[in-house]
Amino acid sequence: MSQTASPASRAGSLFDLSGKVAVITGASRGIGRAIAERMAEHGARVVVSSRKLDACETVVAGIRERGGEAMAMACHIGRKEDLAAMVERTTQTWGGIDILVCNAAVNPYYGPSTEMSDEAYDRVMNSNVRSNFWLCNMVAPQMARRGDGAIIIISSIGGYQGSDRLGVYALSKAADMQLARNLAVEWGGGNVRANCIAPGLIKTDFARQLWETPWLLERTVKHTPLKRIGEPDEIAGAAVMLAGPAGRFMTGQTIVIDGGRLAGFSRAEE
């Protein structure tokens, strides 16, 4: 991570998040952690949340060491009462939530749809869609009352493609894009923006099985114009942009960050 920018160098920047409060789910590692660290670096006070408080505390300690402001909160996104408590505590401590990043998600199943259990289906749809729906509905009204807010949902390029192995995960990620559009329409009058980021394959624990399986990694790299998979920090910049002044006229959209995977691949290498 680069050094924390001084307030003077941030002032007037399109990416200045000074004075803003950001809540990020699933921020103890991976993409959520990178977003939390980068938002703090750009001046936001960040709530680092996941199921494991100690893992969040470690991220918070790192942010504070670099001069940022952060607090850790345990929050299981599948529990409505956890989400409500996080919103309540953040609002009481820091006065409100200006930026909400719905990042945590699950994928307990890889295989054909015909063999997916109802339990696995419910877990995917409930964690990846319903939890985001709950949390956004808890936060959007206070943003609209203040006349400003940015909601960012971490979707996936899976939400743009049919899949014979990750079908319901892809369904949930397409639903997240629709959720952002609905929120954009429902809360735009209160100056609340809602957008998604759709990453391609990123080197995190979540996708470990994909990038640790040599033939899968090789196939992905071959079909990716930039010839590599991504790093968590390569998603964070877009989140900072969407949260700050640079993103203030953007809503209801999805930014794809995938090394060009959806753009196509070279047939010359086939």
Ligand SMILES: NC(=O)c1ccc[n+]([C@@H]2O[C@H](COP(=O)([O-])OP(=O)(O)OC[C@H]3O[C@@H](n4cnc5c(N)ncnc54)[C@H](OP(=O)(O)O)[C@@H]3O)[C@@H](O)[C@H]2O)c1
């Ligand atoms: N990595 C990729 O290739 C990729 C590609 C496209 C999209 N995405 C999306 O990017 C987002 C982040 O994934 P990642 O790759 O950064 O994953 P990751 O490195 O495995 O991190 C997942 C984070 O979510 C937390 N988490 C998991 N279940 C949770 C729950 N029920 N409640 C609260 N927190 C929970 C984890 O912490 P605890 O274990 O402490 O709870 C951790 O902080 C997800 O929405 C994923 O679908 C990832």
